[in-house]
Amino acid sequence: MTAELLIEQFLNGLQFGFMLFLMSAGLTLIFGVMGLINLAHGSLYMIGAFSAAATFAFFNSFWLSLLASFSCAAIVGIIVEKTIIRKLYNRDHLDQVLVTFALILFFSELVRWIFGAFPLYLDVPELLNGSIEIFSGIYYSKYRLFIIFVGLIIAIFLFFLIGKTNLGIQIRAGQHDREMISALGVDISKLYTLLFGVGAALAGLAGALIGTIQSVEVGMGEPILILAFVIIVIGGIGSIKGAFIASLLVGVVDTLGRFLIPWVLQTVTNPSDAMSIGSAIGSMLIYILMAIILILKPTGLYGKQLS
């Protein structure tokens, strides 16, 4: 194994982490501020990818399809919040799980009904095709660098939004004391709608970015959703900073684990066994990571301390 390969795998881990951040940022805000468990977050990811693919088929433009992904997901998110989610804020988590699970089924069937069960096509634009030499001897996919770049921009944008703006102050206040902030004259239901829309837009954007190099198909959101929940638990529910750190941590640990564990095992057993045992352990790794972190810090890395 060479240093170049290790660095490339580390970059892959970072890229995966940034992608996970786009998913988990929205989820953790919605969960943390609004107290809502939104299982349908994966559906918004899927809606983003499908609206991007449909736009791409029509206009043949990657950038337009990116625009379509987050705007469609945001619009759908806002409609869903106004019609359904809104009624769930005062209900317990069980009701929220049931309703948002129903939304998963509903959106999956709706998308299948509109687009059919076969995967759609979405491709990387010419500008981002191929790879680029970042250091001497290290080539990395331009598109994956682009995903890292978008992830960074979104992260900076969110930190600025939460930390420096009026809206951010309201969001943080809402996290601490919902009743007090509405007593102070902030229209909490408007705030919630906006927040849900932002979360949906981020999920939709992630769907389009990832759908471009993977497959755009019904049910693509659920595997990502599980990882996103792992991340917000590791990071501490409601914390953007926690989601950011945990995303990168999970991305890098998962990627390097999948790559290094079989390689280490090869020194003690034959390649075939090392591969199958290694890949089994590799896929458990992030859950082991989650267990360890929760033992050390029961509320996650940046979660509110239990009183």
Next chain:
Amino acid sequence: MFKIINLVLSIVLLFTSSAFADGHKLKVGMITTLSGGGSGLGIDVRDGFMLAVRSSKDIEVVIEDDQRKPDIAVQLADKMIQSEKVDVLTGIIWSNLAMAVVPAAVNQGKFYLSPNAGPSALAGKGCHENYFNVAWQNDNLHEAAGGHANSTGFKNTFILAPNYPAGKDALTGFKRYFKGNLAGEIYTKLGQTDYAVEIAQIRASNADSVFFFLPGGMGIGFMKQYAQSGIEIPVVGPAFSFDQGILKAVGDAALGVKNTSQWSKDLDNKANKKFVSDFQNEYGRLPSLYASQGYDTGRLLISAMAKASVNDMEAFRDALRSADFDSTRGQFRFSSNHHPIQNIYVREVIKEGDTLTNKIVSVGLKDHSNAYVDQCSM
């Protein structure tokens, strides 16, 4: 949370189950993947099967969706056997699901006709007189790919497949025929769609070729990312990642790739021509190899019903074994462990107008059986 999901699913199942009363017909229970990832495969098998049996008034089909989950497939099989009282089960796409359902079903005196999954465990020691595979034994297409890699002159191949029974069969099958070195061997996670890690390893491996078995959406992700990475090492694989259902999603990245299949749209025989045109008329799309397997399964069933009643198990089994039907693959017969003996072709992905599709370039393995015949004592 999962308790709740289970509860919800049971309620859903409760409402979708239907009760039939007619006892004279042959009743088929089809368990296949109709939702979520991989549903394109199940839908093709179902549509192919229904196309074959639509004209038969004596066949009644109950169709259920396994969602690619073994536990759900087992529940559905129990329900179909105990309350629906089906005679024949069919439909399962994935080998891990087949391993969970088939042994129990055939031991309860039901016939199982597999339109896809053909795990080695069910071909060798675990073979059963009531289990017939109409598609292939899992290793078959990969064996042909190994042979093709030899004849192309590949000496150092990087191989990868998902970590589940069919993935293991795939790499075993490839290695059985491939004579060169392995530049690397990787098992990926089933359902994985990002292959950055594996592609980086391929780039660093000095391989002269790549063999991969990644069915459904997994293969779409791999091919797109591979093309995008700029690596120009040729790939070879079984038909599953270059099939009609997903070629459109893979796009031009697939153009020119050689893949191995027991069936192709351009196979020149009467049954196939009728199948391809009927399928297009009925569903408005080109058939895939999964559809051809579903169709052949239906045709086999009809041919057996013409010879014997399903109530006479011995006679019905003999009728199935004789495989007296015109397969879309031309020549078709069963080996002693009830798996097809058939040609495996090498196809190439081409463009017909704007449509990506496959054409046959050569016969990879002629009258090919499987490696597990001797292990089956039936």
